[in-house]
Amino acid sequence: MARGKRPLEWVMAGAGIAIAGYLTWRAVDALIAAFSQPLPHDAVQIPFAILASLGRLTLAYLIALAWTVPLSIWIGENERVARIVTPIAEIGASIPATALFPLIVLFVIRIFGGMNAASVLLVLTGMQWYLLFNLIAGARAIPQELKEMAHSLRLPRWRYWQRVVLPALLPSLLTGSITGWGGGWNALIVSEYFVYNQKIYHVLGIGALLDRATYELGNGVLILLTLGAMVGIIILLNRLVWRRLYQWATRRYRFE
C-alpha cells in the first residue's frame, strides 16, 4: 500500500484545522476585547484570596495529619482495631464531602458562628480520607520481620516509630497528601461560598471569588483570572513541593 494519506483524510484534517483555527481566533478576539477594558475591581483580591485559601487548606491538612497518622499506626500494629475501624472509615469516605456541607454550615455557623470554621471543616472532609487510606495501606505493608527485628532489639515504642514506622510511612503519606490536597481544592470551591435561605455566607478565598464571579457578578474576565490563579498555584505546588518530595521519598524510603 502506498505511503501517505488518502484524499478523505486530507480533507478531514483540513476541516479540523480550519475549525480549530476559527475557534482560537474567536477566543483570542474575545479575550482581547475583555482585557482591553479595565480589570474588574475584585481582581486585586486574588493574591489575598489565594493566601487565605492556602491557609485554610494547610490548617485542614494539619488537622487531617493529626488524627490519620496516629490512627493508621495503631491500625497497622493491631489487627483487631483494623477490623473495627476500616469499615467505619469506608462509610465515612463514601459520603460525598459536598453533601455534608449544608449540615456542617448550619451547625458550625449556629454553634461557632464562623463561616471560616465551617469552610475548614468541609475542606477537611474532602481531604482526610485520602490520607487515611493511603496511610493504613502503608502501615499494613511494613514487613513483619522489621517489626520483629525492632521488637527483639527492644526498641522503645517512640524510637520504633521514629526509626521504623514513620520513615516507612513517608511514601504513602506523600501519595495521600497529593491526592488529599486535590480533594481539598475540590471541596474548597464549594466551602467558601454558601447560599442559605437567600442569604449568602462567604469568606475571603479563591473559591469564594470564583463563585462570586460566577453567581453574583457574572464577570467572565474575573472567572478566567481566578481560575488561572488557582490552576497556577496548584501546578506550582505540585511541581515545586509534592513531586519533589515524592521522588525523594520513593528513592530513599521504599522497601526493595
Place this chain on the structure above:
Amino acid sequence: MDLMRLENVGKRFDTISVLDGITMTVDEGQFIAVVGPSGCGKSTLLRIIAGLISPTTGQVLLAGRLLTGVNPETALVFQSFALLPWLTVQANVELGLEARRILVAERRRRAGFYIDKVGLEGYEEAYPRELSGGMRQRVGLARALAVEPKILLMDEPFSALDALTAISLRELVLDLWADPQVPVNACIMVTHIIEEAVELADRVLVLSTHPGRIVKEVEVTLPRPRDKRWPEFNEYVDQIFSLMA
C-alpha cells in the same frame, strides 16, 4: 550448665497446633540446628525462644527463671535480613545499642568493631540498597552481634542467598563462632537444608510436622571445618533425612 530450657512447650494458632511437647535445653557453648520440613513450626519455635511469641502451653526458662516478654539474652538474624533501607550500615548496626541507651562514642566503637568482624570495613556509610545480598546479611549478623547476646538466633539465614554466597556466609558464621572476641555462648539456627545443619551444628533437632514435635536429637561429633565429601558427613545427612522423611 544450661542457658535456657524449654519444658513441654506447645503453640496453637486458633485451632491449629503448630508445636507440641517441645522440651529442649540450650547449653553453653553449643551450636544447635533445628531442621524440619516447611510448616513444621521451626520458625515459631525460634520466636518463642526469642520471646516474640508466648507459648500456649509449657514454659520457657532463662537461667532458671520463667521468661516473660522479649528474651534479653538473644538477638535474631532474619531470612530477609530485615534492614532499614533508610539507614546506613553503621546506623542499622547501632540500632540495638541505641535502644539500650549506650553512649554515642561506645555505640560507634562497638558497631564499628562488629562491622569489621563481618568483613564490611569501609561500607559503614553505605545504604543497604547499595549492597549485595550476602553483604546485607553480614549487616544483619553485625547488628545481632553488636548487642552481644548470649544466644544468637538465626532464622534460615542463608536461604535468600545464592549458593556461593551462602558458602562464604557459613564460613563467616563458623569463624565468628570460633572467635574468642565474639562473646556468643550459644547459637540456634533454623534451616530446612540438612547439609547446612550438619556442617555447622553440634546438635541437630529434627522436627516433625503437624504438629511440630522433636523426633530426635542428633549429636554431630565431627571436627570443624567439616567437609561434605567425608563419608561420616553423609552418614549424618542420611540419618537426618530418614528421620524427616
